[in-house]
Amino acid sequence: xxxxxxxxRLSDAELAAVLxxxxxxxxxxxxxxxCVQSIPCNPCExxxxxxAITVGDDITALPALDRAKCKGCGLCISRCPxxxxxxxxxxxxxxxxxxxxxxxxxxxxxxxxxxxxRSGKPAGTARVLKVNTAAGLEGTAVVTLAVPxxxxxxxxxxxxxxxxxxYICRCNEVSEAEIRxxxxxxxxxxAAVKLATRAGMGLCQGRTCRRLVSRIIAEETGQHPxxxxxxxxxxxxxxxxxxxxxxxxxxx
Amino acid sequence: MxxxxxxxxxxxxPAGLAAAVEAARRGxxxxxxxxxxxxxxxxxxxxxxxxxxxxxxxGVRGFAIGEKLLAEAAELGVEVWLNSVVWGLFxxxxxxxxxxxxxxxxxxxxxxxxxxxxxxxxxPGAALPxxxxxxxxxTMINVHRVLPGKRVVMLGSGNxxxxxxxxxxxxxxxxxxxxxxxxxxxxxxxxxxxIRRAGVPILVGTTIAxxxxxxxxxxxxxxxxxxxxxxxxxxxTTLAIDTVGIAVGLTPLTELAWMAxxxxxxxxxxxxxxxxxxxxxxxxxxxxYVAGDITGVEEASTAxxxxxxxxxxxxxxxxxxxxxxxxxKAAVRSRMDVLRSGPFGLGRRTAKAEILAQRKEAASCRE
Numbered sequence: 001x002x003x004x005x006x007x008x009r010l011s012d013a014e015l016a017a018v019l020x021x022x023x024x025x026x027x028x029x030x031x032x033x034x035c036v037q038s039i040p041c042n043p044c045e046x047x048x049x050x051x052a053i054t055v056g057d058d059i060t061a062l063p064a065l066d067r068a069k070c071k072g073c074g075l076c077i078s079r080c081p082x083x084x085x086x087x088x089x090x091x092x093x094x095x096x097x098x099x100x101x102x103x104x105x106x107x108x109x110x111x112x113x114x115x116x117x118r119s120g121k122p123a124g125t126a127r128v129l130k131v132n133t134a135a136g137l138e139g140t141a142v143v144t145l146a147v148p149x150x151x152x153x154x155x156x157x158x159x160x161x162x163x164x165x166x167y168i169c170r171c172n173e174v175s176e177a178e179i180r181x182x183x184x185x186x187x188x189x190x191a192a193v194k195l196a197t198r199a200g201m202g203l204c205q206g207r208t209c210r211r212l213v214s215r216i217i218a219e220e221t222g223q224h225p226x227x228x229x230x231x232x233x234x235x236x237x238x239x240x241x242x243x244x245x246x247x248x249x250x251x252x
Numbered sequence: 253m254x255x256x257x258x259x260x261x262x263x264x265x266p267a268g269l270a271a272a273v274e275a276a277r278r279g280x281x282x283x284x285x286x287x288x289x290x291x292x293x294x295x296x297x298x299x300x301x302x303x304x305x306x307x308x309x310x311g312v313r314g315f316a317i318g319e320k321l322l323a324e325a326a327e328l329g330v331e332v333w334l335n336s337v338v339w340g341l342f343x344x345x346x347x348x349x350x351x352x353x354x355x356x357x358x359x360x361x362x363x364x365x366x367x368x369x370x371x372x373x374x375x376p377g378a379a380l381p382x383x384x385x386x387x388x389x390x391t392m393i394n395v396h397r398v399l400p401g402k403r404v405v406m407l408g409s410g411n412x413x414x415x416x417x418x419x420x421x422x423x424x425x426x427x428x429x430x431x432x433x434x435x436x437x438x439x440x441x442x443x444x445x446x447i448r449r450a451g452v453p454i455l456v457g458t459t460i461a462x463x464x465x466x467x468x469x470x471x472x473x474x475x476x477x478x479x480x481x482x483x484x485x486x487x488x489t490t491l492a493i494d495t496v497g498i499a500v501g502l503t504p505l506t507e508l509a510w511m512a513x514x515x516x517x518x519x520x521x522x523x524x525x526x527x528x529x530x531x532x533x534x535x536x537x538x539x540x541y542v543a544g545d546i547t548g549v550e551e552a553s554t555a556x557x558x559x560x561x562x563x564x565x566x567x568x569x570x571x572x573x574x575x576x577x578x579x580x581k582a583a584v585r586s587r588m589d590v591l592r593s594g595p596f597g598l599g600r601r602t603a604k605a606e607i608l609a610q611r612k613e614a615a616s617c618r619e
Contacts, residue, residue, distance in 0.1 A: 165376070166374045166375060166376055166378065167374070167378065167379040168374055170379050176374055207369045207505075208369075208372045209372065211371055211372070211503050211524070212372055212373075212374055225518070225520070225524075226518035226520075226525075229525070230506075230510065230525065232510070233506075233507035233508070233510035233511040234511065235339055235340030235341075235342075235347060235511065236337075236339030236340060236347075236349075237338070237339055237340065237507040237508060237511070238287065238337045238339050240337065240339055240349055241352075244349050244352055244353070244354055245339075245349075245354055
């Protein structure tokens with residue numbers, strides 16, 4: 001049996017009820033609320049600053065979207081606990097799709113990703129245009145994808161391309177992705193990245209990775225490389241057996 | 253006690269040895285500490301002839317210059333501790349581990365000549381065995397006489413990349429390509445011409461997109477780059493190789509200077525953060541001198557001149573050879589200026605002048 005209840009994928013009939021008509025799609029961005037079951041839920045109604053979404057007093061009612069009022073701003077996307085709202089813009093040569101995304105690592109603008117359909121099957125290639133992680137989104141990132149126009153009604157998810165891990169710190173096997181993630185989570189200095197990831201704490205004591213780490217921090221934070229200072233140099237600057245230092249000291 | 257030296261020098265490379273020779277010649281009791289099993293730093297890997305003019309030992313091969321320096325140092329009674337690690341610098345105390353034993357040296361003057369370390373690049377597969385720094389390749393072929401592989405691609409067209417590619421050819425390897433991300437070759441044209449006429453393609457505007465292989469590098473994918481260093485669609489080429497040489501510059505090894513509390517300046521042309529120093533190579537900390545690549549990445553020839561300058565200045569500050577010191581230093585400085593002349597030296601010359609200017613400013617701020 002087709003349908004969201006049986007396969008998790010909306011049936012064509014279910015979709016027909018929620019997809020905007022071609023004329024509206026061609027006019028510019030519009031929300032697509034793929035909510036087809038009567039569940040008690042209504043945050044979308046309040047999320048819309050234009051009053052385009054109505055659920056009503058009976059909160060199990062399906063949301064009704066007034067597409068004439070909808071500006072496609074996407075404020076409703078992260079407010080839907082079911083992650084069922086998308087904003088599709090098929091007015092250009094290329095379609096854009098704003099979708100909710102709650103996986104880590106987050107993609108970055110410019111990434112090329114595999115676009116997935118409602119069944120999670122690859123539907124083509126998408127380009128990440130924007131990743132919105134504003135605090136108000138409460139941890140639901142809103143990712144804007146660019147896809148071929150014919151995929152506007154098809155693509156509802158994406159998978160980052162299986163990138164080969166790039167090792168930055170070889171001693172402790174810390175990848176580029178881990179370091180970028182640490183910076184995005186607030187490690188803004190070489191020392192902070194070191195504490196968060198152990199990059200630079202291995203046998204070579206950072207000789208291999210510290211410059212690469214500095215560059216990643218500069219890139220991620222928009223700083224000039226001159227502003228990214230090395231981690232505090234502390235003795236011993238070379239790896240030594242601890243016993244050597246713990247042993248006798250002939251100080252003077 | 254015996255561990256009281258006039259001058260302790262960290263690093264027995266060209267800068268450290270040259271500093272030691274000048275200091276010892278003037279009568280200072282001098283010790284050089286180096287973590288390696290052999291002195292000479294990178295000099296003994298340099299089997300090519302150096303540039304410069306006669307007084308810079310132009311035309312002499314690097315290792316021969318190293319042998320001469322070592323002989324001079326031995327003759328002058330310079331003590332050289334090998335396999336000895338300087339692991340910390342605390343005021344005028346140099347912390348050393350030698351033969352498993354911790355020794356604290358009291359030094360009247362300290363010269364840091366720790367050199368530089370090679371920059372790494374990150375691309376998928378960069379951590380595969382067979383991908384190595386150009387310095388490692390040089391050690392293997394020129395010191396240990398072992399080929400790292402048979403088919404090599406070299407990344408980086410500065411003098412290091414060009415010279416090591418040439419030395420690989422000399423050692424019997426095939427250099428499949430030398431690739432350079434910039435639109436022009438970075439190093440000397442003469443070095444480039446040598447490998448070009450041996451049939452090595454030099455691919456500018458190209459980089460290594462990734463390396464691949466099972467347990468060992470078996471190939472690389474090269475990518476053509478546009479002017480903004482972005483890959484050109486369809487510009488990928490795959491080469492079957494077993495070794496990748498990385499020659500993308502060096503970074504000064506400055507931990508001891510940071511730890512001591514020297515003031516630093518950021519100089520992209522010199523390889524990153526470098527300690528400020530004056531015309532005598534003294535840092536913002538009285539009695540702590542720097543020489544060679546720690547002050548900014550250059551060549552062995554300039555490193556030796558800086559070492560001489562630091563050696564003369566540190567000795568003179570202790571009263572050794574003080575009368576002739578100004579004239580001696582002036583002679584070194586003029587030789588050094590020559591090494592930094594011409595279009596290739598312009599960037600370094602300007603950057604070095606900037607360091608001296610900033611050092612003066614730092615000094616006047618304190619007064």
